Amino acid sequence: xxxxxxxxxxxxxxxxxxxxxxxxxxxxxxxxxxxxxxxxxxxxxxxxxxxxxxxxxxxxxxxxxxxxxxxxxxxxxxxxxxxxxxxxxxxxxxxxxxxxxxxxxxxxxxxxxxxxxxxxxxxxxxxxxxxxxxxxxxxxxxxxxxxxxxxxxxxxxxxxxxxxxxxxxxxxxxxxxxxxxxxxxxxxxxxxxxxxxxxxxxxxxxxxxxxxxxxxxxxxxxxxxxxxxxxxxxxxxxxxxxxxxxxxxxxxxxxxxxxxxxxxxxxxxxxxxxxxxxxxxxxxxxxxxxxxxxxxxxxxxxxxxxxxxxxxxxxxxxxxxxxxxxxxxxxxxxxxxxxxxxxxxxxxxxxxxxx
Amino acid sequence: xxxxxxxxxxxxxxxxxxxxxxxxxxxxxxxxxxxxxxxxxxxxxxxxxxxxxxxxxxxxxxxxxxxxxxxxxxxxxxxxxxxxxxxxxxxxxxxxxxxxxxxxxxxxxxxxxxxxxxxxxxxxxxxxxxxxxxxxxxxxxxxxxxxxxxxxxxxxxxxxxxxxxxxxxxxxxxxxxxxxxxxxxxxxxxxxxxxxxxxxxxxxxxxxxxxxxxxxxxxxxxxxxxxxxxxxxxxxxxxxxxxxxxxxxxxxxxxxxxxxxxxxxxxxxxxxxxxxxxxxxxxxxxxxxxxxxxxxxxxxxxxxxxxxxxxxxxxxxxxxxxxxxxxxxxxxxxxxxxxxxxxxxxxxxxxxxxx
Numbered sequence: 001x002x003x004x005x006x007x008x009x010x011x012x013x014x015x016x017x018x019x020x021x022x023x024x025x026x027x028x029x030x031x032x033x034x035x036x037x038x039x040x041x042x043x044x045x046x047x048x049x050x051x052x053x054x055x056x057x058x059x060x061x062x063x064x065x066x067x068x069x070x071x072x073x074x075x076x077x078x079x080x081x082x083x084x085x086x087x088x089x090x091x092x093x094x095x096x097x098x099x100x101x102x103x104x105x106x107x108x109x110x111x112x113x114x115x116x117x118x119x120x121x122x123x124x125x126x127x128x129x130x131x132x133x134x135x136x137x138x139x140x141x142x143x144x145x146x147x148x149x150x151x152x153x154x155x156x157x158x159x160x161x162x163x164x165x166x167x168x169x170x171x172x173x174x175x176x177x178x179x180x181x182x183x184x185x186x187x188x189x190x191x192x193x194x195x196x197x198x199x200x201x202x203x204x205x206x207x208x209x210x211x212x213x214x215x216x217x218x219x220x221x222x223x224x225x226x227x228x229x230x231x232x233x234x235x236x237x238x239x240x241x242x243x244x245x246x247x248x249x250x251x252x253x254x255x256x257x258x259x260x261x262x263x264x265x266x267x268x269x270x271x272x273x274x275x276x277x278x279x280x281x282x283x284x285x286x287x288x289x290x291x292x293x294x295x296x297x298x299x300x301x302x303x304x305x306x307x308x309x310x311x312x313x314x315x316x317x318x319x320x321x322x323x324x325x326x327x328x329x330x331x332x333x334x335x336x337x338x339x340x341x342x343x344x345x346x347x348x349x350x351x352x353x354x355x
Numbered sequence: 356x357x358x359x360x361x362x363x364x365x366x367x368x369x370x371x372x373x374x375x376x377x378x379x380x381x382x383x384x385x386x387x388x389x390x391x392x393x394x395x396x397x398x399x400x401x402x403x404x405x406x407x408x409x410x411x412x413x414x415x416x417x418x419x420x421x422x423x424x425x426x427x428x429x430x431x432x433x434x435x436x437x438x439x440x441x442x443x444x445x446x447x448x449x450x451x452x453x454x455x456x457x458x459x460x461x462x463x464x465x466x467x468x469x470x471x472x473x474x475x476x477x478x479x480x481x482x483x484x485x486x487x488x489x490x491x492x493x494x495x496x497x498x499x500x501x502x503x504x505x506x507x508x509x510x511x512x513x514x515x516x517x518x519x520x521x522x523x524x525x526x527x528x529x530x531x532x533x534x535x536x537x538x539x540x541x542x543x544x545x546x547x548x549x550x551x552x553x554x555x556x557x558x559x560x561x562x563x564x565x566x567x568x569x570x571x572x573x574x575x576x577x578x579x580x581x582x583x584x585x586x587x588x589x590x591x592x593x594x595x596x597x598x599x600x601x602x603x604x605x606x607x608x609x610x611x612x613x614x615x616x617x618x619x620x621x622x623x624x625x626x627x628x629x630x631x632x633x634x635x636x637x638x639x640x641x642x643x644x645x646x647x648x649x650x651x652x653x654x655x656x657x658x659x660x661x662x663x664x665x666x667x668x669x670x671x672x673x674x675x676x677x678x679x680x681x682x683x684x685x686x687x688x689x690x691x692x693x694x695x696x697x698x699x700x701x702x703x704x705x706x707x708x709x710x
Contacts, residue, residue: 002386006393009591017379017388024376031357031669033372035550035596038361038672071426071552072573075587079571103572110569190588195390197426197552197590214465216434217458218427219574232430233545235552235590236364241390314386317393 003339005329006317007148007292008170009190013334016194016244023240034240039233048229051239054246058254059172061179061202068201068221069229069239074169075103076219077186077199081165082108084221085184086139088212093117093138093162098125098147099323104167105142111213117141124324125150127284134160140183146171148191149321151294151328152287157181163207171291172200173249174333175259183207191291192333194242197235249333258333265331265340266290272344278302278351282324296326302354309346315339358694360684361672362503362647363525364545368689371549371599378595389595394588403584406594409601413609414527416534416557423556423576424584424594429524430458431574432541432554436520437463439576440539441494443567448472448493448517453480453502454678459522460497466568472496479679480505482639489515495538501526503546504676506649506683507642512536518562526646527555528604529688530614538562546646547688549597552590604688613688620686620695621645627699633657633706637679651681657709664701670694 004011023034027043037043052067061067070076081104086092090112094105096119108114115138118129125147134141140163146153148170157164163183172187179185184203190196201221208221217223223231249258270288273279273295282294297303306327310318320326329343359366378389382398392398407422416422425431436459441447445467449460451474463469470493473484480502489496495518501508503525512519518538527542534540539558545551556576563576572578578586604613625643628634628650637649652658661682665673675681684698 004387004391006391009391009393009588011391012388017390020390021376021379024372024379032359032671033367035372035375036359036361036364036366038364039551071428071590072431073426073587076427076573079573083571107571110571188588195592196394196588197593216438216462216465218431218434232428233364233543233551235426235593237550237592238552238590316387 001314003313003315003342004317005315005331005335005339005343007321007328007330008332009196010317010330010332011334012194012241012245013248015248016241019244020237020241024237034237037236039230039236044236047236047240047243048234051243051246054243054250055200055202058246058249059177059179059202064205065179066201066203066205066225068203068224069234069242070199070201070224071197071235073199074100074167074186074188077167077201078104078107079110080219080221081140081142081184081186082111083213083215083219084208084211085163085165086112086211088112091115091135091138093135093141095119095129095132095141095143096121097128097144097152098150100147100149100167100169101142101144104144108142120152125152126282127287128152128154134158134162136161138162140165143167146289146291148292148330150324151281151283151289151292153289153291155286171289173246173255173258174262174291176255189238189242191330194245195238198238198242200242245334261337262290262331262333265335265337266293268337268340268344269293269329269331272347276347276351278354279347282326291331293329293331294320294324294326295329305354306350309350313342313346315343315346356669358668358670358697359672360670360686360690360694360698362676362683362685363687364551365672365685365687366689367549367596367600368603370603371596374599375592375596379592389592392591394585394591399591402591402595402598403589406598406601409598409605410555410557413601413604414532414534414557419560420534421556421558421560421580423558423579424589424597425554425556425579426552426590428554429455429522429541429543432522432556433459433462434465435574435576436495436497436539436541437466438568438570438574439563439566440518440520441467441566443467446470446490446493448490448496450474450484450487450496450498451476452483452499452507453505455502455504455522456497456499459499463497475507480507481637482642483507483509489513489517491516493517495520498522501644501646503647503685505679506636506638506644506647508644508646510641526644528601528610528613529617529646531610544593544597546685549600550593553593553597555597600689616692617645617686617688620690620692621648623692623695623699624648624684624686627702631702631706633709634702637681646686648684648686649675649679649681650684660709661705664705668697668701670698670701
């Protein structure tokens with residue numbers, strides 16, 4: 001077994017993995033693989049309904065919201081959001097808290113005016129902007145709750161008088177959120193929810209259809225709301241793995257319980273980074289993410305030696321993104337605290353040898 | 356075990372299913388699940404390269420073509436094709452051979468003028484149009500090689516002086532095709548290639564970038580060509596299953612071998628339909644598909660009894676599409692001839708009892 005700190009696709013609960021492997025060999029004793037059943041079958045109807053129900057229950061999604069399972073990742077949502085929500089000639093507000101947020105804004109510029117209301121680009125996105133005015137004439141405010149690359153996370157969400165759209169790809173299901181404060185939430189599944197290949201969209205039912213533009217059928221939220229994510233063949237197996245992962249999350253107590261565990265894991269690692277003389281964190285303390293912990297060695301010449309130590313001990317996925325360098329430990333829901341304890345022990349050993 | 360005649364997601368080779376289940380538990384002894392590895396890892400690099408290589412080898416794809424693995428199904432290609440290939444103010448030619456072909460044409464109308472050069476709608480798409488003029492001033496001709504719902508298939512492809520775009524979702528890898536005759540081929544994987552959740556695009560490298568319109572990044576073929584399908588997180592596991600399925604296809608002799616087997620399977624079933632007094636085919640004989648065999652009972656009052664016989668014998672997925680009714684037996688690559696023999700024996704028994 002490895003200690004998997006990968007940034008995504010990331011570690012999933014072993015129970016969900018084993019259930020998924022079994023469903024590939026034989027789904028519920030049907031004599032069929034989950035890979036070869038019809039998306040119009042009763043078996044899949046039950047899987048889709050159960051997955052939706054778990055999303056609704058775990059995040060306490062209000063009744064006037066739709067829960068959709070789409071394809072194309074958050075990157076496709078970057079264009080679907082303005083295509084559907086930004087009227088011709090209109091304006092949208094974007095908070096630029098990282099490269100992914102910038103990419104989202106770039107797509108919106110194809111469809112209207114974009115006002116960047118705040119940016120942390122001045123210091124390589126090492127903090128989350130918190131002080132900014134939200135233009136009342138914008139159609140929506142777009143934010144990114146967690147910035148995987150830089151290890152920053154919104155501790156709280158902005159109060160807004162305009163609709164809020166949030167990319168929660170890398171921290172959804174890691175903590176309770178008040179869904180009613182958002183008009184649209186989207187998330188690629190491949191961090192806390194499931195495997196690559198499916199994208200969750202949670203949106204108010206009445207917000208689409210007002211852009212005044214002709215939208216290709218597959219890119220129109222209306223299509224997927226009206227067809228309950230079954231307009232065309234959905235990614236059947238990816239949805240199944242989400243179901244199995246969310247079942248596990250529910251069993252261990254849901255988002256409140258996992259938030260406590262995630263906080264413990266993050267505190268353990270940040271406190272080692274802060275107390276160990278060989279390491280330093282890269283994100284501002286008040287912007288630190290509980291999902292992705294970014295840090296550097298004080299002496300870059302020790303990089304090779306520390307990387308080798310990690311590798312020799314089966315600790316993987318810690319290489320930082322090239323735009324930050326150093327190390328990034330992703331502490332997604334399924335990562336056990338024992339893996340964090342093990343990493344911390346390696347850091348302590350490393351300090352003893354190289355202190 | 357069931358005899359799976361489902362129209363898609365359809366039956367896959369057992370060997371590919373077992374290999375995929377093993378990769379979920381432990382990918383190549385890495386101690387990691389295929390579901391939790393990075394799409395930037397060496398492990399996935401090898402999987403993607405191997406899958407591309409198998410597509411190239413099995414279909415003899417020329418060097419000046421790109422092989423892409425996208426998301427969103429053929430339905431997303433319906434709009435990506437005109438968005439990328441139909442210049443502003445231009446015209447595209449469509450052959451309307453079924454509802455999916457109509458849906459493709461509908462999306463193109465959002466981007467330019469569409470000339471329907473032929474249609475078989477007059478007889479509920481029970482044949483493939485073969486006699487039509489291809490306008491030389493159109494940017495491309497769009498065809499559908501196999502019409503799943505109606506059980507019709509192009510026996511040969513039109514000679515065209517303009518670029519040809521083909522939706523091969525339901526018969527790709529079932530027979531040899533001369534890829535060089537096409538500018539772009541697309542196919543949802545969930546029939547002969549793999550599971551739902553990935554879409555294969557095979558396209559000439561130089562055909563994009565001429566539409567004169569601004570295209571959202573994820574919908575621009577250029578993005579995926581330049582990033583080798585890794586602009587964003589691809590559907591890692593779906594690609595793995597495609598690899599395992601194509602490895603199986605190569606082992607059994609490739610598309611020439613499978614074409615022979617598919618022809619045997621189709622001949623066996625069509626000849627029973629034609630000789631058994633209780634059944635009749637719905638597609639014109641010269642348009643019959645080797646992938647999807649559509650037929651009716653001569654006496655509709657026997658429907659319930661025949662359906663029960665199928666169910667009692669583990670023969671599944673035979674219900675015809677609502678727009679045709681009756682039965683549809685899909686004979687995809689992975690369906691063994693023994694399943695067809697078994698179905699034929701049931702039809703013969705049924706005739707004896709009800710003749």
